[in-house]
Amino acid sequence: MEQARRSLLRWLLGGGFSASIISFLYPAFRFMSPPEVPEASINEVSAGKVQDLKQNQGRIVKFGNLPVLLVHTSAGEWRAFSAVCTHLNCTVQFRESSSQIWCACHNGLYNLNGQVVSGPPPRPLDEYAVHIRGDEVVVSRRA
């Protein structure tokens, strides 16, 4: 009887102590997890005037808080891709010398369709739509 009472008290004390520790740690753990901050959904942005970007050139434009690479090909076409390398998240750039998209971090190479040509990137770059409205270049999400 005495032993059972001791055992019960030990369980109650141990359980209460563990529960109190968990009750201290849980809010601290939740505090450290960053909250989801909703971002305004952007579907298209103006990427400047047509004459601002010559043929066989590219530049990064802000698409909300995402970098998008806008390319004016040597054939006169307009292309836009997510500028985030699919390998390890670096920001890619257009290489005029080879007319390709290059990531300097781990030497990943993409063609002007966003497909991987060489290097470690596992997936193609996400493509955006480009429209010309008057003399304005508009980049938008693909449907």
Next chain:
Amino acid sequence: MTETPQTLAWFEERLGLASMRKFLAHKTVPVHAGTMWYYFGGITLFLFVIQVLTGTLLLLYYRPSPGEAYESVQFIMTRVQFGWLVRSVHSWSANLMILSAFIHMFSVVFLRAFRRPRELTWLSGIALLGLALGFGFSGYLLPWNTVSYFATKVGTDMAAAVPGVGHYIARFLRGGNDVGGATLTRFFGFHVAVLPGLTTLLLLAHLALVQKHGISAPRWAEEEYERKRMPLPQMPFFPNFFLRELMAWYAALGVLGSLAALFPWELGIKADPFAPAPAGIRPEWYFLAPFYTLKLIPSHVWVFEGELVGLLGFGLLALWWVALPFWAVDRKGIERTRWVTGAGVLLIAYLTTFSALGYWR
């Protein structure tokens, strides 16, 4: 003149210095051909103290926000008296500390100082090396320059590749979905509060374990003196070894001061989240080997993505190295001496070769 013994007696009564002197008088250090390698643990500790001191000074001016971090470091380097030197000493000391910690670790391997009953000393030392690398990674972002920005993007994205929990780890590290102001604040918190706290606790445990088990002598030195039927020579820790260690610290300080003054640490260009990663970008030297390995791994290995395979490889390599004291002896208790030496040599060869390739290619 009669004041001194009285003052000493006053402290003696309150601190019990005699027992400390007695304790130090009994502590000894083995003397053999590899004794010089014992100094690197102390040098690492000394450089950590330099880090704490210079880091505290930098805290007086540094501001951890994307709009002010770069400018505050620029202010330290250009306007604050000796600011350039304090920052340069902090950066150089960080690198020398990691180099010294690596030398200490490999000397422990080649002198077999991890053997029973020192497994926990090895594990606490490896954890301290991990924390030192954490200091390097978190501190690298604080100046908020282009190189540090992309190094953090790559480093945190590697964490994201861990199956299942990777996304949560990356979000925890970044303080959000991408590297930004929240990451900088978080890394600052890790760098000046979380990591120093953990390091202090682990360092105390590591030193207490070294104290408990004493300094290990290599088997070959013990056997050499067993054949001679003589005890292995020992030197008193205090003052003999301690004074030699002080000289080693002084030499380390000389190297550190020279490097910091002759090659001041550069600040680079301010980070722009909408600029492409610049050509020739590479991380600090101690992350060059995994950086170059990731460059070599193709996009897919069989059905798996290359970065996942790389991460798995690094994880297994780290696990294998951490578990060294447990596979260094077989079930009969016989040491696998050649395996350990081979593993140490292979790891050094991998780190130096891939780091050199990562630097030059």
